[in-house]
Amino acid sequence: MSSLYDRLGGEGAVNAAVELFYRKVLADGRIAHFFDGVDMEAQIAKQKAFLTMAFGGPNNYTGADMRNAHKRLVERGLNDSHVDAVIENLNYTLRDLGVPETEVKEVADLANSVRDDVLNR
């Protein structure tokens, strides 16, 4: 059985998903304010890194990296409801791209696996 990343289509799949995903996030009133004033180019690269991780692709993130990257957002009120919203947008993105439900679930599980690090707890 090939890896989730390969089944999804590897880097090409990440590239196809990342702008769609970022548009959904920016259009979502629950979480859009966390992205006010950010540099969009820098942000989309980070979104790509996140999707690569969630797709089971190559990454070397450590828990500490995740904690540091989100520390200031947690101070600004980032909580479980926001992580839920991000994963929901990720699910919609994958469905838009015709990804089967089994894989959608696997991606959501991987994204969920970094929840505690993201929320610094």
Add this chain to the structure above:
Amino acid sequence: MTLITHEGRPVDVAPGETVLEALLRAGVNAPHSCRAGNCQSCMHRAIDGAPPPESQSGLTDAQKVMGYFLPCICRPTTPLTISRPDDLGASFEAVVRAIDPLSDDIIRLRVEADGFAYRPGQFIELSAGEGLKRHYSLASHPEEDPFLEMHIRLHQEGRMSRHLAEKLQAGDKVHVAGPSGSCFYEGVDADQPMLLIGAGTGLAPIYGVLRDAFRKGHRGPIRLYHGARSRKGLYLSEELQALSNSRENFDYRPCAFDPTAPHGGDVAATALEVEQSVSDAAIFLCGGENLVKRLKRDLFMRGASLKNIRSDAFTPARA
């Protein structure tokens, strides 16, 4: 062992080691995060030597041409001199050639800087005296003009403005460093529609890009929107109107603030109303920070790819 030079300091890269690993091992506080070539947190620029192509994966064509690369996936086999991405490097002496008015509060500064390589639309740091440094975009073309051309708005209380208006004269020496910025004609398909939006002196880089596009034989439709606070601020309008009349694929849309005009003459609102289909366009945005951010976000949300949006936002001088 490959040698890299980081901000003047030699760092050895062991076989198989990445530049990021070598920098961290050498005690350099290099920013990084994913260590897999995706998040771009560690991006650096090679100012001498060519980084391996695989270390430029995911970067824009403009960034690749400028030598940007990702240290976390860079295993160099030849020496590199690298700097932080925002480092403009050494400065060069230049001589003021002419200072001329373009409107009631915008001047055109032309300086001669022999051998200074740049792409039209990039910006430089102009240094006109102790502590007097500002970034300005280039409207000139290196293959057509024997000078660097900048368009500068004069602010009544601005130190550089007063220096330019009251002291600086043809023949005076200044210094230029750079260039930097990825707002130039690269990675554009000759048949692609181009959308150029500049506000105020944001026309300078846009004008440079336009000239470069013509020179490189761009065939797709080009629409240029220039926003100004008043009709007087629509400088270069005669030249642009003449170009628009003589070039079938070029359309010039001046927008000056005017309560009776559609959208009050606001350039962003005007462009956003007309430009409904932007997913295939090569987009260039230059002007104040708020305007550029608003346009970038709105154009992205209606389908433009961020890779196709090049922008340069002006920030006010701090002192």
